[in-house]
Amino acid sequence: EAGVTQSPTHLIKTRGQQATLRCSPISGHTSVYWYQQALGLGLQFLLWYDEGEERNRGNFPPRFSGRQFPNYSSELNVNALELEDSALYLCASKPTGNQPQHFGDGTRLSIL
């Protein structure tokens, strides 16, 4: 069974640009979560998508957004990039019900 896959592995942008990160969940998983792992700040919940809808978001500004497609894959978009957006962005998926989340290897976003 293929795990959660994320692309690209690394992404380098400059301040003010826009970044798009992609995630393919495990087959059969309908929920997708995004987390930010920034140096010194630990892992912070960003967004939760389920059945194509945004269900919840963490304490992040609106320039962090995304969507979930009919095949349950997801995109995270970050607009007007700032230096402090440099981080590892992790995607996780899980099936319906009280099941654990399974994580991808992440996209490392570097802002120059």
Place this chain on the structure above:
Amino acid sequence: GDSVTQMEGPVTLSEEAFLTINCTYTATGYPSLFWYVQYPGEGLQLLLKATKADDKGSNKGFEATYRKETTSFHLEKGSVQVSDSAVYFCALSDNDNAGNMLTFGGGTRLMVKP
């Protein structure tokens, strides 16, 4: 709100030593508890979980028991190996929230020397 506190690292041990990484939590409901491990350059892997009080999660020689009375979920292993060197995250999922979002501790880096 929910929170997880775990011991700061790094924790440095010799091979075959006993490992304990402390984790305590605060939650309004009845959370599920998890330990995830992150190897260098990789994402998080689920190590073990416990969904109710007194449950013991175990995997690959690691164990943790859900202690409601002390709100703790300490990770233990009897004999660590060099390959166990990684960052360990304790996390909770509040079962009262429909999304089961995870709240993580700050992570503990474990370094095992041969």
